[in-house]
Amino acid sequence: MSAEAATAPVGRSLASPTTESAGAKLLLIVLGLGFLALFLVIPLFAVFAEAFRNGVAVYFEAFEDPDTQAAIRLTLLVAAIAVPLNIVFGLAASWAIAKFEFRGKSFMLTLIDLPFSVSPVVSGMCYVILFGASGYFGPWLDKHGIQIIFAVPGLVLATVFVTFPFVARELIPLMQEQGTSEEEAALSLGANGWRTFWSVTLPNVRWALLYGVLLSNARAMGEFGAVSVVSGHLRGLTNTLPLQVEILYNDYNFVAAFAAASLLAGLGLVTLVIKSLLEWRYGGEISSKHRK
Amino acid sequence: MSVDLKIRDVRKEYGAFPALNGVSLDIRQGELVALLGPSGSGKTTLLRAIAGLETLDGGKILFGDVDASSRSVQERNVGFVFQHYALFRHMKVFDNIAFGLRVRDKARRPTESAIKAKVLELLELVQLTGLEKRYPSQLSGGQRQRVALARALAIEPQVLLLDEPFGALDAQVRKDLRRWLRQIHKETGHTTVFVTHDQEEALELADRVAVLHKGDLQQIGTPDEIYDNPATPFVYAFIGESSAIPVTVQSGAAALDGAPLPVSRVAAEDGPARFFVRPEDVTVKELNGSSTVAGTVAALRRTGAYRRADIEVGAQRSRIEALLPSDAPISVGDKVGLVFQRYALFPADSAPATV
Numbered sequence: 001m002s003a004e005a006a007t008a009p010v011g012r013s014l015a016s017p018t019t020e021s022a023g024a025k026l027l028l029i030v031l032g033l034g035f036l037a038l039f040l041v042i043p044l045f046a047v048f049a050e051a052f053r054n055g056v057a058v059y060f061e062a063f064e065d066p067d068t069q070a071a072i073r074l075t076l077l078v079a080a081i082a083v084p085l086n087i088v089f090g091l092a093a094s095w096a097i098a099k100f101e102f103r104g105k106s107f108m109l110t111l112i113d114l115p116f117s118v119s120p121v122v123s124g125m126c127y128v129i130l131f132g133a134s135g136y137f138g139p140w141l142d143k144h145g146i147q148i149i150f151a152v153p154g155l156v157l158a159t160v161f162v163t164f165p166f167v168a169r170e171l172i173p174l175m176q177e178q179g180t181s182e183e184e185a186a187l188s189l190g191a192n193g194w195r196t197f198w199s200v201t202l203p204n205v206r207w208a209l210l211y212g213v214l215l216s217n218a219r220a221m222g223e224f225g226a227v228s229v230v231s232g233h234l235r236g237l238t239n240t241l242p243l244q245v246e247i248l249y250n251d252y253n254f255v256a257a258f259a260a261a262s263l264l265a266g267l268g269l270v271t272l273v274i275k276s277l278l279e280w281r282y283g284g285e286i287s288s289k290h291r292k
Numbered sequence: 293m294s295v296d297l298k299i300r301d302v303r304k305e306y307g308a309f310p311a312l313n314g315v316s317l318d319i320r321q322g323e324l325v326a327l328l329g330p331s332g333s334g335k336t337t338l339l340r341a342i343a344g345l346e347t348l349d350g351g352k353i354l355f356g357d358v359d360a361s362s363r364s365v366q367e368r369n370v371g372f373v374f375q376h377y378a379l380f381r382h383m384k385v386f387d388n389i390a391f392g393l394r395v396r397d398k399a400r401r402p403t404e405s406a407i408k409a410k411v412l413e414l415l416e417l418v419q420l421t422g423l424e425k426r427y428p429s430q431l432s433g434g435q436r437q438r439v440a441l442a443r444a445l446a447i448e449p450q451v452l453l454l455d456e457p458f459g460a461l462d463a464q465v466r467k468d469l470r471r472w473l474r475q476i477h478k479e480t481g482h483t484t485v486f487v488t489h490d491q492e493e494a495l496e497l498a499d500r501v502a503v504l505h506k507g508d509l510q511q512i513g514t515p516d517e518i519y520d521n522p523a524t525p526f527v528y529a530f531i532g533e534s535s536a537i538p539v540t541v542q543s544g545a546a547a548l549d550g551a552p553l554p555v556s557r558v559a560a561e562d563g564p565a566r567f568f569v570r571p572e573d574v575t576v577k578e579l580n581g582s583s584t585v586a587g588t589v590a591a592l593r594r595t596g597a598y599r600r601a602d603i604e605v606g607a608q609r610s611r612i613e614a615l616l617p618s619d620a621p622i623s624v625g626d627k628v629g630l631v632f633q634r635y636a637l638f639p640a641d642s643a644p645a646t647v
Contacts, residue, residue, distance in 0.1 A: 103314060147314075181374050181376065181378035182378045182379075182380055182381070184345055184365075184372070185346075185372065185374060185378040185379075185380070185443075186373070186380070186391070186395075187365045188343055188344075188345070188365055188366075188371075188372040188444075189365060189391055189392035189395065189444075189446075189447055190366045190369070190392055190395050190396060190447060191366070191391070191392075191395040192366065192395075195395050199380075199391075199395075200380055203382045204381060204382060222501065274303070
């Protein structure tokens, strides 16, 4: 007893070495929150404030513009094609990388990350060079009456390119962690490949897949750079919602521009809420939560 | 129905690394056989090859009279219990066990009520009645192990294969499960092969033990045969404890640094050899001319109920370990005479006896 008393002075509890003083804590919190408010909350709020500046009626009037309506439909269409394609590609790529050993695996992993490191404008340019009127395949496509650049296929291609990593990146770490033994168990019990995929592999990654789809969808609908290059900005035809926002803004039609922008912001908020819900409810089954 | 299992000259290579070097092995119907070896010995590869989870580079595997080597894993109808159980994590215990029956094609699939009866029966067999609605994550390691076994048994396998069945469990659970697996095997009578690196487990549980080392089958036999008459230096060194000392064999007699060794049967060829003896087969006596081997007690240790002595023999002062009663009147530095009950001689150039 006496030895303990000697080493621990009475009346002064030692703080754990990783605990900061109260002042430092407060400072850090204020800094963090202040930064968030300044750079995220206030601008987001400004978008909605601008959109509703002249009242609710004017806000909804902005959506009666046929060009804006066309832009919304086109954005939904592009996402509806690009996201399922990404699910298929993402599943196939992560399956290959996580469950098999093959040459060039790490190269493939690097390649999947390419869209993250390349400017979206560059990816748009690639497609123009390939499929544009003066591009490599342009004359051949033209002869067969197929239009890719300045049309929906180009928009889909550019969108798939920039959103490709989301699904694969979510699934690869999770699938690698889960290994192949459950699949082997299913096979040894007599299940064929399809059955194994549907009743073992897919359910094991379902929440991570949904998470990846969510992020990939948000990016698909919000992508500006890559689609801007391949779109050609044909009003009512090849303008997606983000492009339409820019056009309206350049026309000094601020309320309409911010009204359209508020849709995108709303999409972002909804994505955020679902994402948080997924992380909160199924955190353990979503790979991004494992990454430290 | 359970079948005989015949493994004929099975080969498997990973790149240039031979995992199985032409292993042949016969396992009788209803037998419980352990594949024992250190890591890298090829034991797991052999088990997976039997299941069809590894393709062969040569040889055949017969289930009864049917060549299984050309059949897919699904067609082989084996019950495989994975090392970490590999339970389907998103399925309840009930659905895990029912899986193998539900994936059958329509013609062979039992009705849902028959499946239910079967699953409940298996749950009772593995003593998990009442836990069918749990998820694997809500079970202890031992319980998961039993679910994995029930799932494998559900398909009425031709052979039951277990990969390190007790590897991930703590000591007490291991002991209980070992006894229990023996019991289940007795009740169900499946031809069973399990992989282990734990010799105690292999010797206690199996009818016969197959010892593998670097892709070669070293010996197969009953636990008694394996322990009492190891066929190779590796088995001698790997199973139980042993001392090995360098000796010379000339025309049927063994000599330790020039002095004749009082051992009778010497089958080894002339030349340098290694003499193997287990601590419990060494008797320490008074020095008695040429009928004993002269040695000096170099160290004494108390281990549980016994006393162990390191005794130096020969000019090279090679050490032989002896197991003595705790009250043996012996102290360090004593000159003693050794007599060996059981021993073996192997040519020195045969596979090194290191484990």
